[in-house]
Amino acid sequence: MAFEPFSKSMLALGQAPSVIRETFEYGNARAKEIGRENVFDFSLGNPSVPAPDSVHTVMRDLMDNTNSVLLHGYTSAVGAEPTRKAIADDINRRFSAGVSASDIYMTCGAAASLTVTLHAILLPGDTCMTFAPFFPEYRVFVEAAGAKLNVVPADTDKFQMNLPVFEARITPETKAVIINTPNNPTGVIYTEENLRAFCEILRKKEAEYGHPIYLIADEPYRELVYDDTAKVPYLVNLYDNTFVCYSFSKSLSLPGERIGYIVVSPKMQENRLVYAAVCGSGRALGFVCAPSLMQRVVAENLGKTSDLAVYKKNRDLLYTNLTKYGYRCIYPDGAFYLWMQALEEDANAFCMKARDYELLLVPSDSFGCKGYVRLAYCVTTEMIERSLPAFEKLAKAYGK
């Protein structure tokens, strides 16, 4: 092997084009040409509603009443005990999951929750599975941990987990499965029935292979659910070898503040050893002590969310009108994404055509599923209203 003066694989990651970023930058350039109000940008999954007032109230109170050295000092590597206790209590109040503070590891956000978990359990030769469509960074994180990602193709009917194919493709090398519900990019919530059948397969395969298969529940969208009938089962209660990777990015509209946590299920096989491996992984990657002020802020804001009503309103407005114009949309129960079938086979070509109408959509290819587009509706309702005629014209251009 030729000497590499630096890591070519990291270079490739650093240089990889991102269709989301490219679309966003195109939107900024276009806004300069024709005015921001004439560009309909649905590309970015950033919360568009402010953090609840109580976030700043708590921050001010902490600055007024807590010693600066304590407030901004290191916490324990795993996170401050009072914060972990408060989170465990909140989880148990809502889900009766039997979680304790010592099962929780505070992290610098959703990406950190995943990388710390994956490095704790994956070794070279291992496989991690996930279900298309999926958040593309899963592949980056799994490969950085030295393992392979095995993607189960989408169930393009309802975009639930495609279990027959999963069962056919799982192998003894499978050590973990990442699932994401409510889902980015589809907005779909996996039904309890689908989840229970999935966990049943996992248990069967654990027995067959004679080793644990970890379920990694990536849950940044847990609180973003719009219908009273929609339920997001807590995986710790359905399957013993479960990690929950959480972030407050979306629920409290704090994506830039990098605060989240990992739950190592109290029922996990060798829970104490696996938790210690999570601690070692956090240490090895440089993730000890999540941001200290934010640890206190989230502990005081458990059970609170940003005002999510605008997301529901946006979803309803988009779904109702786009289906009326003749688009096939998957009904999104949660998150802030709408998943829509492109009006031609090539989603990239469809997105380019949409740009003629100043509609900025993300093609589905990078999510591991061809022929769809993702619309992030974490935007102003008023922008959606202004965009509707453009969607109608685009549909008509395709003969709808």
Place this chain on the structure above:
Amino acid sequence: MAFEPFSKSMLALGQAPSVIRETFEYGNARAKEIGRENVFDFSLGNPSVPAPDSVHTVMRDLMDNTNSVLLHGYTSAVGAEPTRKAIADDINRRFSAGVSASDIYMTCGAAASLTVTLHAILLPGDTCMTFAPFFPEYRVFVEAAGAKLNVVPADTDKFQMNLPVFEARITPETKAVIINTPNNPTGVIYTEENLRAFCEILRKKEAEYGHPIYLIADEPYRELVYDDTAKVPYLVNLYDNTFVCYSFSKSLSLPGERIGYIVVSPKMQENRLVYAAVCGSGRALGFVCAPSLMQRVVAENLGKTSDLAVYKKNRDLLYTNLTKYGYRCIYPDGAFYLWMQALEEDANAFCMKARDYELLLVPSDSFGCKGYVRLAYCVTTEMIERSLPAFEKLAKAYGK
């Protein structure tokens, strides 16, 4: 190889005993028995002075006047452009280093600065060197990046870099060298003469081996310097293939807030490609977008520090008295550590003996150098004053 249900190496890291943590916990237990005021705990390197007032002033101003969605939203993966620009300007004002915003990658603190840098450049088979005594996590970070750490033994005379041994031990596999000045654990600042001779060797070996050897300057203590005569040269100006890994933990007393940055020297060979590898590494490890509020806070506090006068006072008080009692202390120009020779060969035994006088010191073995102890003097001056008789008695117990 037997199937590992999770990573045994991460487990080992998570379970590894830490003499610093053990000492700190012993101190807490002892404080309950005999009262906090009777325990003299010099174990922890946590800032003991508050953040400058301007930190909270800026935070309040941002909360009052910046839209919450912007304030707490994602920045660019590499960090907000205005923050990177402000940092580059500050570096250039102080050191004329020709750094631009595009050479800077914002990180979640010192550990992240190091792990992101190491993963960008190291590959399996590579070696990274450092000089004893050294911060023990360097070994963890280097090995997590798949490389080996090669430690140059200490120059126990002045605790400068031991260059003849370095030159004898460097090999073609050496891809990077981490240096830390002002140094943890010794408090020593490497002289300009020592640094220039070191860089000369690096350049010679680069030519001989035909590949870059990166200098990684770990600089969380850069601002903690107590004598007007002490200078901390900026490595970017002395050696082209330099990374500077910085953190605001100590300068602004914000260790828990996890905010720092990497500088990829503008003069580095293939600077743009290496910077892209740093971006890829941050992405792979889950370190994109450093905490957003703190990015703004540090940008508005460049050139400011906590009130460091107490550290200087503490250093003078300890150094003067301990040398008077007959201890051999290495004069510390910076950081907040005093490095003192143990009064018997085994530093661990010496620290156990010191506990009889309620003195909690950290033995030097974990820093890669036997026979010394580290005293962290980021404590109250009053505690030091109360501790002096105990140090005197301890010296007398050894016949001083």
